[in-house]
Amino acid sequence: MSKNPTLLEVSGVSVTFDGFRAINNLSFQIGSAELRAVIGPNGAGKTTMMDIITGKTRPDTGKVTYGRPGKNLLKMNESAIARVGIGRKFQRPSVFESQTVFDNLIMALKKSRSPLDVVFYRRDDSDVSKVEKLAAEIGLADQLQRLSGELSHGQKQWLEIGMLLAQDPQLLLVDEPAAGMTPEEREKTTDILRKAAETRAVVVVEHDMEFVRRLDCRVTVLHEGAVLAEGSIDHVTQDQAVIDVYLGR
Numbered sequence: 001m002s003k004n005p006t007l008l009e010v011s012g013v014s015v016t017f018d019g020f021r022a023i024n025n026l027s028f029q030i031g032s033a034e035l036r037a038v039i040g041p042n043g044a045g046k047t048t049m050m051d052i053i054t055g056k057t058r059p060d061t062g063k064v065t066y067g068r069p070g071k072n073l074l075k076m077n078e079s080a081i082a083r084v085g086i087g088r089k090f091q092r093p094s095v096f097e098s099q100t101v102f103d104n105l106i107m108a109l110k111k112s113r114s115p116l117d118v119v120f121y122r123r124d125d126s127d128v129s130k131v132e133k134l135a136a137e138i139g140l141a142d143q144l145q146r147l148s149g150e151l152s153h154g155q156k157q158w159l160e161i162g163m164l165l166a167q168d169p170q171l172l173l174v175d176e177p178a179a180g181m182t183p184e185e186r187e188k189t190t191d192i193l194r195k196a197a198e199t200r201a202v203v204v205v206e207h208d209m210e211f212v213r214r215l216d217c218r219v220t221v222l223h224e225g226a227v228l229a230e231g232s233i234d235h236v237t238q239d240q241a242v243i244d245v246y247l248g249r
């Protein structure tokens with residue numbers, strides 16, 4: 001058996017918006033413990049691809065299967081897809097700014113909680129140690145008691161990644177994590193994502209080539225809703241079709 005069996009398989013997927021084919025017979029696979037970068041020019045279909053995986057957009061044709069045995073994601077709604085372990089981070093962080101880093105993380109832990117449980121929440125030692133471990137993973141161990149609103153933009157992004165990791169997703173989709181970050185923050189973000197992908201699949205949509213190079217992972221290039229090239233960053237950036245698409249604009 002492969003050391004990294006397929007977790008997500010998108011096969012022959014197409015989506016048309018008002019007659020415009022945004023995703024055109026798209027097929028690709030992601031392994032269970034893999035970091036993957038998805039790049040492509042504006043309008044290539046990156047956001048639509050994530051919308052399909054998370055159930056926000058229904059394709060006209062094709063298959064999307066997840067896990068083992070493969071579940072048909074196209075038969076599930078957005079919340080059911082989230083429950084089977086697919087998390088998505090949007091570009092803008094949505095942390096609770098008036099709460100501390102600690103509180104944001106503890107509330108995000110995977111638990112079945114009724115609204116009353118949240119109001120009457122009592123600290124449980126194992127939750128506290130989980131939060132401490134998460135905070136260390138996202139480089140915020142010394143910021144736990146700070147109000148989230150006081151964090152830098154980069155720190156807020158890491159906190160949100162931590163809140164998603166608290167749900168223990170098996171597939172994490174991350175949209176342009178490096179946007180608006182300082183060079184040091186970008187570097188730390190690469191470390192966080194690479195570490196997270198040791199035990200799960202992490203798919204990063206990113207425009208910044210330097211950032212993608214630093215991720216040092218397999219790269220999928222999308223163009224006009226299909227895979228134009230796939231492989232290492234050196235492989236795809238030397239691919240003539242990729243060069244034509246990027247330079248021809």
Ligand SMILES: Nc1ncnc2c1ncn2[C@@H]1O[C@H](COP(=O)(O)OP(=O)(O)OP(=O)(O)O)[C@@H](O)[C@H]1O
Nearest residue numbers: 017018020022040041042043044045046047048049
């Ligand atoms: N709901 C919609 N209705 C009509 N057209 C849409 C819709 N969503 C996306 N599109 C079109 O589909 C194409 C793919 O869009 P998408 O946002 O997936 O690209 P992208 O690769 O994420 O681009 P960007 O890098 O600019 O975010 C674009 O031409 C876009 O205008």
